[in-house]
Amino acid sequence: MTRIVHTALRYPPATGGAERYIQEIVERTRSVEQGRDVRVLTSKMRTHGPITLLDPELVMDDAIYVQRLHTSKTPWISYPRLQALSYYIGHHKPDIIESYGFWYQPADAAARYAKKHNIPFIFHPIYYENNTRKKPTWQAYKYTIGKNTFAAADVVVVLSEFEKHLIQKAGMPVKRFEIVPPGIDTKKFEISQSNPFASRNIQGTMLLAVSRISKSKGLQDIIQALPDIVKEVPDIQFVIVGEDFGYAKHLVSLAKQRGVEHRVHMLGKLSDDELIGAYQHCNLFIHASHYEAFGIVLAEAMAAGKPVVAR
Structure with a gap:
């Protein structure tokens, strides 16, 4: 049985296109019959700027493979951290780690863990640029922590050619791109x-x-x-x-x-x-x-x- 551990800052019922995209990948990847098991490590957050939490009754319907960790704030910047994330990644003994979101701690921590333990790492940056991300603090992050997350990835999965272009323009180190756009029924x-x-x-x-x-x-x-x-x-x-x-x-x-x-x-x-x-x-x-x-x-x-x- 291949164990895939996914890490994401937010996960449905938290709303958003990225959250739905992550859920689609998780659910379509999971197939016990075909030897693929999954775990999702995420938060209880409904929003992260400002931080608000999901209704506890909503998360009672979580799938058995979804585990929600406590979060802690990072001073001065919007960078919520999933507490003890590295411990929980190791607890699930992953064969593959798959993470989502450039600018976000769950991907950065997972990248470091994957590199340290020589585990294949798939990164979905869902990359964008805006005025907030142009501030000096975020630019420092981009070319230190963020760059290292890209470098750790065996595969970088993008939503479109445009996203790929943005990443290349930013000079991020990428071994291999794959394009997996969101789909609708x-x-x-x-x-x-x-x-x-x-x-x-x-x-x-x-x-x-x-x-x-x-x-x-x-x-x-x-x-x-x-x-x-x-x-x-x-x-x-x-x-x-x-x-x-x-x-x-x-x-x-x-x-x-x-x-x-x-x-x-x-x-x-x-x-x-x-x-x-x-x-x-x-x-x-x-x-x-x-x-x-x-x-x-x-x-x-x-x-x-x-x-x-x-x-």
Whole structure:
């Protein structure tokens, strides 16, 4: 039996495209019948900037192979650490270590363990650059700890040619690239779902965004432009689907300042069927994120046959 230990900062039911991607790989890799067992070492975090925890009732449904460790903060920077991670990696006696997330401690610690114990290491950097990562502290990390994590990897798995290009441009040491893009089940989008807007008495031309509510997703830019959109589309309604990462209050305040508070609707996290219904019943999908490693929501909107506007 081959034992694969996966390490990730967050894991479903924590929301996000990266989290779903990790879960898909874990579940599709695991096959006891074919001699592949897995373990997932992750955290109890719902968000990591700021740190909030998942509802304990939600993680009670974790698969038996998922182990959630306590986390500790790192002073001055957003770099949560899974406590005793190296111990737990060793406890599971891995034949392969697979880790996710450049800029994140679970991958860095796993890389060091893999190198020390001569264990094959697969690294999914889910790499991106933004203004925060250009600060001196993060640049120092990038070319020390981060560079060593890349160097330890036997294979670096990227989501796209674009991500590969970013990594090459940054000068990271890579032995071998493999491209494994996220996938979606298009057949699910062919099944008609009920209208989640109508059930909430939201009527008009639906402009839909699906993302976590954070500054980096650019939702504030859409709200800023909404008064101008109203001039062209008087019945426009802007619907946001996704969990709040500490930025919703700012969006509410901005909507009031712009006089469009009655046109902005935050629905939070929806079930899979409701989310597909939102895609199916919107008129236009918009994604104003300032950066993405891939952007799976764009593919989902297109699978529902909707026009897409993206930054």
